[in-house]
Amino acid sequence: MKTCLIIDEAPVIRKIAFRLLSREGLDVDTLEKPAEALGWIDNHGAPDLLVVGVSAKDKTIVDEIKVIRERGGSSMHVVAMIVEANLGLMTRLKRAGVASYLYKPFDREALEAVVHRFLEPERALV
Template sequence: MKTCLIIDEAPVIRKIAFRLLSREGLDVDTLEKPGEALAWIDNHGAPDILVVGVSARDKAVVEEIKAVRERAGSSTHLVAMIVEANLGLMTRLKRAGVECYLYKPFDRAALDAVLKRFMEPETVLA
């Protein structure tokens, strides 16, 4: 079963994403801050998908995401939840290891559209 870690300061975002992704068959856990993810990864291993809420106001978030990317490794798919298209922030996030973006507020269709490619079963080459 694929694992997903959702990180966002807003409890309602964590709750909605948890419910939607759990219904998709993922093993989901949630955290409030990106800095908490390092200890989570040490205790549970790297998640398959990491969805992190990002605010342009939080200047430390890009560095925290870099640290999480380094700890989780390249096999973890990293998605940033953002409120608006901010080219500067999006560029810094891309450099930190973010693969794609999900705009808040989101609905089931938007979440499915962004995460669909990461939730498909791995194909093993013989």
């Protein structure tokens, strides 16, 4: 079973994403802060997909994602949930290992599109 780790400070985002992704057949877990992810990876191994909430106000998030990405390895796909298109932030996130972006607030279709692109590449081609 594919695994997904969701990190976001907002409980409602974690709850909604958890429910939607669990229905997709993923083994999903949630965390509030990126700093908790290193311990989670040490205990459970790297998730197949990491979905992390990003705020332009958080000056440490890019560095935290880079460290998580390095610990998780190259097989872990990282998706950043952002509120607005901020080219500078998006560029820094890309350099830190983020593969894609999901705009908040998201709906089921947007979330599924991101998940299927990384976890079921053959469906993305159809």
